[in-house]
Amino acid sequence: MTARSPEDFGRAVVGPVVAEFCLRLWNLARLIDEPGDTTMLFCARGGLPMLAAYERFLVSTGLESPVRAVPLMTSRLTATRPALAPALRGDAPFAPAGAATLFYEFSKSTNAQTVKALSGFELDASVPGAHDLTTPESLLNVLVRDEALEARAEILRQSDRFDAHLRGAAGGANHVMLVDTGLHGTTGLLVAEGFPDLRVSSALIARIHRPLRGAPDVPTHGLLEHSNGYSPLRRRSVLLRYWHFVEWLFEPELPSVRRFDDIDGAIVSNLEQIKGWQEKALPAKGSILAGAFAYLERDLKGATAERVLTDAPHAWRELSRAIVWPTADDARVLDVGTRSHDFGREGTWTARQWQGPVAALKGSVMWREGEIARASTPLRLPLLAAIELGYGARPVLRKVRRA
Amino acid sequence: MSVEVLRGAVSAPTTTVLSLDIFDTVVLRDGTTQVFRFVEAAELAAERLGVDPAPLTAMRLLSHDNAYRAIQMERPGADARFSALCEAATAPLGLGAHGAAVLAECELEADIARLKPNPRALAMIAEARERGMRVIAVSDTWYSAGDVERLLLSVLGEQPFDAIYTSSDVGASKHGGGIFDRVAVLEGRESLEFIHVGDTLDADLENPSAAGWGAAHVPRSRWHDLVRLSWKIRTLPMQARVGHS
Numbered sequence: 168m169t170a171r172s173p174e175d176f177g178r179a180v181v182g183p184v185v186a187e188f189c190l191r192l193w194n195l196a197r198l199i200d201e202p203g204d205t206t207m208l209f210c211a212r213g214g215l216p217m218l219a220a221y222e223r224f225l226v227s228t229g230l231e232s233p234v235r236a237v238p239l240m241t242s243r244l245t246a247t248r249p250a251l252a253p254a255l256r257g258d259a260p261f262a263p264a265g266a267a268t269l270f271y272e273f274s275k276s277t278n279a280q281t282v283k284a285l286s287g288f289e290l291d292a293s294v295p296g297a298h299d300l301t302t303p304e305s306l307l308n309v310l311v312r313d314e315a316l317e318a319r320a321e322i323l324r325q326s327d328r329f330d331a332h333l334r335g336a337a338g339g340a341n342h343v344m345l346v347d348t349g350l351h352g353t354t355g356l357l358v359a360e361g362f363p364d365l366r367v368s369s370a371l372i373a374r375i376h377r378p379l380r381g382a383p384d385v386p387t388h389g390l391l392e393h394s395n396g397y398s399p400l401r402r403r404s405v406l407l408r409y410w411h412f413v414e415w416l417f418e419p420e421l422p423s424v425r426r427f428d429d430i431d432g433a434i435v436s437n438l439e440q441i442k443g444w445q446e447k448a449l450p451a452k453g454s455i456l457a458g459a460f461a462y463l464e465r466d467l468k469g470a471t472a473e474r475v476l477t478d479a480p481h482a483w484r485e486l487s488r489a490i491v492w493p494t495a496d497d498a499r500v501l502d503v504g505t506r507s508h509d510f511g512r513e514g515t516w517t518a519r520q521w522q523g524p525v526a527a528l529k530g531s532v533m534w535r536e537g538e539i540a541r542a543s544t545p546l547r548l549p550l551l552a553a554i555e556l557g558y559g560a561r562p563v564l565r566k567v568r569r570a
Numbered sequence: 571m572s573v574e575v576l577r578g579a580v581s582a583p584t585t586t587v588l589s590l591d592i593f594d595t596v597v598l599r600d601g602t603t604q605v606f607r608f609v610e611a612a613e614l615a616a617e618r619l620g621v622d623p624a625p626l627t628a629m630r631l632l633s634h635d636n637a638y639r640a641i642q643m644e645r646p647g648a649d650a651r652f653s654a655l656c657e658a659a660t661a662p663l664g665l666g667a668h669g670a671a672v673l674a675e676c677e678l679e680a681d682i683a684r685l686k687p688n689p690r691a692l693a694m695i696a697e698a699r700e701r702g703m704r705v706i707a708v709s710d711t712w713y714s715a716g717d718v719e720r721l722l723l724s725v726l727g728e729q730p731f732d733a734i735y736t737s738s739d740v741g742a743s744k745h746g747g748g749i750f751d752r753v754a755v756l757e758g759r760e761s762l763e764f765i766h767v768g769d770t771l772d773a774d775l776e777n778p779s780a781a782g783w784g785a786a787h788v789p790r791s792r793w794h795d796l797v798r799l800s801w802k803i804r805t806l807p808m809q810a811r812v813g814h815s
Contacts, residue, residue: 472662
């Protein structure tokens with residue numbers, strides 16, 4: 168059997184899956200009752216290739232987007248600032264979504280590191296609390312001090328600029344539907360908290376519900392998968408077995424949006440200041456996503472949704488097999504390499520090297536099935552079967568535990 | 571609820587309007603699941619349009635899920651619109667407005683074939699009429715009042731209401747609770763003038779009561795629950811076949 172190229176895999180397998188997402192998004196947008204009052208905001212970075220894919224789907228099928236679709240230059244970092252701004256401007260504590268984001272992203276960072284990530288400013292080491300681990304309360308205590316004046320002013324300035332950018336992108340619509348890869352809809356929660364006058368919702372590729380007490384009610388839907396995790400009984404949930412792949416697939420070779428600058432009266436993100444950013448947002452030649460785009464542009468040209476609905480089931484079967492039961496060739500094609508933690512921090516995730524069957528069974532932040540397949544171990548099938556069995560047994564074990 | 575119990579319920583001198591739920595109150599469903607009826611109707615529509623039934627069925631089921639997602643996003647407490655559902659299902663398949671009209675017609679036909687009159691509800695209506703009460707219908711459904719009227723004419727041979735209010739038309743629902751205040755305004759009456767009767771505990775008893783209406787709960791029988799369960803089981807392989815979870 169000849170090795171399959173990433174582009175071939177993208178065209179045959181990922182293309183129909185992406186097309187199915189585009190079809191579902193179109194259908195959702197078609198059912199919006201007041202399309203003139205809604206804008207779909209495709210969230211950078213992943214949203215930029217997603218928007219490009221959606222536009223190609225529309226061209227090929229001859230459909231028109233029922234709702235205005237534009238990019239939104241954002242990241243969890245830029246969306247967090249408006250959620251924190253009211254507390255920085257007054258006496259109130261941080262609101263729930265902003266506080267929860269600080270907890271999830273910075274609980275292992277010092278306040279000095281967190282302030283640097285949020286503002287870009289170094290906090291003087293002598294500032295009381297600068298070296299304490301970040302909690303919403305400790306960070307706010309630091310940020311309201313006179314010594315943090317510059318950092319606080321910068322966070323508020325960036326908050327105002329993001330506000331202007333988002334409202335400009337919304338084009339006067341009162342309902343903004345954030346379109347993003349997933350998984351928890353955090354950006355939607357943050358935008359809802361920072362923009363209480365707007366109706367905010369999120370349409371994601373996949374969604375896992377993460378309860379957040381007190382956070383604004385943001386309708387958030389995973390259009391391909393909406394559940395609490397992988398189940399062998401639901402084929403589309405395979406996306407959750409290797410979520411890094413989905414994130415990586417749509418991540419263009421562009422920096423994360425961290426700040427906005429006022430350039431001759433126009434608010435411009437750091438991403439948009441990269442020369443040729445629009446081209447860089449498109450898939451690299453020979454990549455899986457380039458193959459998916461080939462499916463959207465060529466295989467789907469002049470077709471209707473029937474073609475997508477015919478191709479997608481086979482594509483899902485193949486994607487599921489490649490992720491759950493990968494061969495060495497699948498592991499090579501689906502390898503995502505090293506990914507950044509982002510949110511203004513330097514850390515990365517990287518595919519782990521083979522460390523033996525016990526480590527593989529214990530799990531990995533990336534893709535342990537790929538790790539097993541790459542190792543060319545004779546234990547490949549038993550190990551993959553054991554992992555799958557474990558996922559199959561999870562609901563039963565959960566029920567036994569609750570009984 | 572029997573006519574005798576209704577007599578008691580409407581004995582309050584202030585009660586001037588009898589409001590009835592439609593589905594499983596005035597007309598009784600045979601226990602088939604919603605998905606079963608969608609598939610049945612889509613297959614019928616595909617036959618009439620001369621197209622493959624699988625994509626049309628898939629689009630109909632997708633449109634149903636997405637309609638309620640869109641409502642949650644944009645108009646919480648409201649209901650889907652039947653015409654929009656049918657158009658969203660047929661347009662990507664290149665079937666256009668004609669396809670949407672055929673699908674809508676087939677859904678109504680499929681629904682009508684699964685409904686029968688409820689003599690007890692019709693007796694209630696007759697009793698209320700004798701007492702000089704106004705009789706209205708308040709239903710949570712994606713159908714418009716016109717669709718419901720067509721359906722009642724087919725199943726009952728008459729349209730027995732002075733007015734029909736559907737959640738789709740009104741933009742508020744019984745489940746959300748908002749429809750009761752709206753209907754009171756549209757009827758130009760105080761809430762205490764209404765008594766509402768229906769089969770669903772929250773939508774037909776708790777929520778109208780919370781809105782100040784009189785309310786009575788008339789659940790379907792245990793036997794019907796068993797029939798419904800058997801249909802649910804029967805629908806499972808169908809859901810797997812059409813890829814709907």
